[in-house]
Amino acid sequence: MNFSAWSIRNPVAPLLAFFLFLLLGYQSFNALPITRFPNIDVPLVSVTVAQSGAAPVEMETQITKEIEDAVAGITGVKNVTSSVTDGLSTTAVEFQMEVPTEQAVQDVKDAVDQIRGDLPGDIEAPIVTRIDVEGGAILTYAVQAPNLTMEEISWFVDDTVTRSLQGRPGIGRVTRIGGADREIRVELDPVKLDSYGVIAQQVSEQIAATNTNLGAGKISLGTGEQA
Structure with missing residues (x-):
């Protein structure tokens, strides 16, 4: 038919x-069901190794390269990326989506344990953890202004960009990465400290004890209130 x-x-x-x-x-x-940050199980594993005083070149050749070679042969590995700074090596291992996260973490731990004897003896114990992508950034933008200083750019992002984006429909959180944070620098005079019988630690403790934020309450201005 x-x-x-x-x-x-x-x-x-x-x-x-x-x-x-x-x-x-x-x-x-x-x-x-609709959630702001859905529960997405992405098999990502991080391996962090610290060695005090080691230069990036030494970290790369003696630690990072060894870890990359060890985890590259694990079944289901999709991508391996590393970053090296002074005294710190971080390797991110991405697995295929069908690999359970718990299995991925355990496989990476086993691979790192097998090469533990090939790593320098004065390193701290390697830290193998799962990378949680839930609630991470969905969009990332870079801000550049040649005519502004780093402090001015940071203040512009915090005071203008962040305030404009917060509260918009669909935006849960806005965070600035990098830039400069406002701070007060206290320079001590060793001669005066010695004359008063005070050490730098006491000054630091006193500043920490008095550095508190207290609510000033609110006042009524006409028909409105101001906090």
Whole structure:
């Protein structure tokens, strides 16, 4: 039986089925749960190794390269990336989506343990942890202004950009990465400290004890209030 020919001769039944499926699809779409940060299980594992006083070149050749070679042979590894700074090596291992995160973490731990004897003896114990991508940044933008200083750019992002984006529909959080944070620098005079019999630690403790934020309350101005 030719279904197409039958549908042309009897259009009522196909139209009713079409609208029925359309209604069911609309109801199913509205019933889908929506969360700001959905629970996404992405198998990402981080390996962090610290060695006090080691230069980046030494970290790369003696530690990072060894770890990359060890984890590259694990089944299901998709990508391996590393970053090296003074005294710190961080390697991120990305697995295929079908690999369970717990298994990925355990496989990386086993691989690092096997080469532990090949790493320098004065390093701190390697830290193998899962990289949690839930709640991470969805979009990242870079801000550049040749005519502004680093402090001015940071203040512009905090005072103008962040305030403009916060509260917009669909935006949960805005965070600045990098730049400069406002701070007060206290320079001590060793001669005066010695004359008063005070050490630098006492000054630091006194500043920490008096550096508190207290609410000033609110005042009424006409028909409104100001905090």
